[in-house]
Amino acid sequence: MVPYYPREVDCWGVFEYSCNGPTENNPFIEQWLKAEFSCGRETICADGFYDGDGLYRIRFMPSSEGVYQFHITASFPLENMDGTFTVGAPKAGQHGPVRVADTWRLVYEDGSPYLCLGTTCYVWALQSDELVTETLKTLSQNAFTKIRFCIFPKHYAYNLHEPYSYPFVGTPMDSSVLTDQNFDAYNEHSAGNNWDFTRFNPAHFQRLERCIEALGKLGIEADLILFHPYDRWGFSCMPQEADLRYLRYVIARFSAYHNVWWSLANEYDLMKHKTLADWEKIAQVLCENDPYSHLRSIHNCFHFYDYSRPWVTHCSIQRNDLYKSAELTNQWAVHYRKPVVLDEIAYEGNIQYGWGNLTGEEMTRRFWEGALRGGYPGHGETFLHPSGILWWSHGGTLHGESPERIRFLAEILREVPEGLQPNPEASWDEVAAVSPAGTQYLYYYSFMRPGFRDFHMKGRYAVTVYDTWNRTKEDIGMYSDSFRIQLPGKPYIAIRLQKQ
Amino acid sequence: MVPYYPREVDCWGVFEYSCNGPTENNPFIEQWLKAEFSCGRETICADGFYDGDGLYRIRFMPSSEGVYQFHITASFPLENMDGTFTVGAPKAGQHGPVRVADTWRLVYEDGSPYLCLGTTCYVWALQSDELVTETLKTLSQNAFTKIRFCIFPKHYAYNLHEPYSYPFVGTPMDSSVLTDQNFDAYNEHSAGNNWDFTRFNPAHFQRLERCIEALGKLGIEADLILFHPYDRWGFSCMPQEADLRYLRYVIARFSAYHNVWWSLANEYDLMKHKTLADWEKIAQVLCENDPYSHLRSIHNCFHFYDYSRPWVTHCSIQRNDLYKSAELTNQWAVHYRKPVVLDEIAYEGNIQYGWGNLTGEEMTRRFWEGALRGGYPGHGETFLHPSGILWWSHGGTLHGESPERIRFLAEILREVPEGLQPNPEASWDEVAAVSPAGTQYLYYYSFMRPGFRDFHMKGRYAVTVYDTWNRTKEDIGMYSDSFRIQLPGKPYIAIRLQKQ
Structure with a gap:
């Protein structure tokens, strides 16, 4: 194949250069290719990769409009090592x-606001095609703008079946021996695995x-988890x-x-x-x-x-107290001076574990606490399911009451x-947020119910009263x-003041 | 009047010696009397007091059955300075x-169990006769075994009217100027008070x-608050x-x-x-x-x-975190090695203040948390009321949903x-208590809802499942x-295991 690349690409789209190359021995470790992309005063170097079947690729994300030049180098001879392409305006919605704007704010590179409301489906991408399609449909119908998921498969309660694919060439241990009573006895040292860590399985990564x-396309960020401890394969x-x-x-x-x-890890501190x-x-x-x-x-x-390590762009927090989680958002933000993304404040559901059996009310309450304290709360769902499909790991459909809230x-x-x-x-007995210019105020009363x-x-x-559970809004x-606002004396009430 | 005293009294009842004495000048500071009571190897000295109208009294609580002797001394001449009386068996229920048995346990002096479940009605004793009667009736119908209240009257929101009586002779400031908007501007230095701190008002103390x-008589402990900061009189x-x-x-x-x-004080740290x-x-x-x-x-x-001060017999705690209160009971008990009495974990109600607008669910949840963590939770209630009668201060009737739970x-x-x-x-995601001999276990899942x-x-x-909110019990x-207990997947569930 003559190397292929597109002559036009949208700003922040993916430019991809493809070519054929050597297949003998192990191209994953014996071959390499890379490219230098330049436009104006910007020069960026991107590594290529072997995608199997003799195909090599280099990908690049241009970040400004104009004509880009590129120059390829590789461990093997190539035709068309230089080329140009034109970067046009970003697609609508792109x-x-x-990026991090400041302690309290995440924004898109073009400066437009990004509202981070995450969810977690650890291995949704490694489920059946039908389930992946269903997950994407569910996401398209909800407000989530980020999803955390793993590149490696997961071994844990409710996660005993085989993933769609494995990242390496090889064979896994026999999973038919696993039960929800014995799974804990299997771990990264379990016998029966046979992997070649020098040979990637391109199909696994293509699926991801x-x-x-x-x-x-749905406007959702992919928070990729590189490593995690829930392992029976040795990864x-x-x-x-x-x-x-x-x-x-x-x-x-x-x-x-x-x-x-x-995300370097899910639960790095469990990775011994x-x-x-x-x-x-x-x-x-x-x-x-x-x-x-x-x-x-x-x-x-x-x-x-x-x-506070310089390479960390934002706090990715799993709460470590049974009772206080999102309530600490502002303290963490002030301490680390970085945006606080609450990547696990427990999940709505009814499984046996305390991290996975919140009510919809409590999940929603934590979202309000986290958002009004200047952070970015994350959702998850773990309902007992006849086929063992739990959103938290597998995606699928949502069963809880928090997503619509x-x-x-x-x-x-x-x-x-x-x-x-x-x-x-803010008074000690309210959760209170303000816009940077001081023109909008939001107050939230959490589990309290002032009259x-x-x-x-x-x-x-201009005053608006919200019932955050029943989703009503009253101007x-x-x-x-100085004024008094009469309230319904119910939990989960919020007030907005908009300066006139 | 010839001095009067009873010849028989029940163990732990009140023996009272009464006599006439001088009335001139100020008997409260110029006269005194006291008595030594002895029985077997026990000798106890008790001060007497002037009760107004020329009457002096000495009170004594005997703690063992038998014949007690007493000897009176006084600043004025007395007939019958010596006497005896017989102490009989305690009344039924007495x-x-x-007393403090250990870090986790309060017991009566006779060794029988005392279950401390408190409530707070700060100035219930200083309300009208009708309201005092109503409060006692309410208490008789509920499970509370302790009530916190003040000797001094209280000045605060919802507490602007005159008390039934004052502890000293004198006249108070004019309370007709007070409104719920301006009350905060009046304090212990307010003008218009005229008190003689050397002259007590016996009627005030008689009422108490x-x-x-x-x-x-109702089996309820009187947790008397000696000083407090909510004051417009200078007390x-x-x-x-x-x-x-x-x-x-x-x-x-x-x-x-x-x-x-x-109780030396309510909120000692506000008493500047x-x-x-x-x-x-x-x-x-x-x-x-x-x-x-x-x-x-x-x-x-x-x-x-x-x-940890030696004179402190137990921790009398007002929670100082909006979210965690009773959840910290066991930590406090372990730290201080004394029983933890949760004398304020916020109140069920709907007033404007965050300490006074809990739901019944949350109040009940805090009671279970406190009790199963080895402490003694306390209740209170603050509902907006057409006549301004709030249980927390005035007593009356209860309107909340927690008392029956x-x-x-x-x-x-x-x-x-x-x-x-x-x-x-205990696992991190349950509240778990055990009896000292390890024969009874209680587990509580709080806001969580395991299936x-x-x-x-x-x-x-023998296993019992409780729905602590709906008050159901299922053996x-x-x-x-090793066994699995199926649960309804609702919040506020508890399990008891009784060893066979």
């Missing part, structure tokens, strides 16, 4: 990668790419050389997708084969090889990583495009300076 | 004062005594001499009632006119003058007192007369060793 692309204890080879392969394949975020030095090395390689500086973080089980919250938050931060004048509240403001405000008129 | 007695900033005179007068009058507890040295002096005088060593503590607003909890706890302490083998739970026990257990049979 705003580029998400189709998912990342589909998410991009959590590969030699460092294999870890870093895998990492570079993943970066070469995925980083040109504008909607990729990097990796030291802090290992994580820092992974972060270093990631920083050196991702040409686009996608958002980077690492997620804890018990102990937070040191989010999260949509309602999203509608309200989108009316404050400049974003919210904690109101420093009225007194306000002492300056100026004139109750104009109020000035 | 178990003596409450009638209330303490009535509580005693919170008297000279130390007046504080201590008042304290000795209160001890002389009230300490012979078996059901008295001493008193230093830690003042509180320690008050504690010292209390310890020296209370012959019966009734339970003693001091209650905070923001900052806990140092409950607290009764349900009390029934379950009374089936574990040996008491509960935290189960050290089932797995247990790994040794032996055979589901016998289970042995």
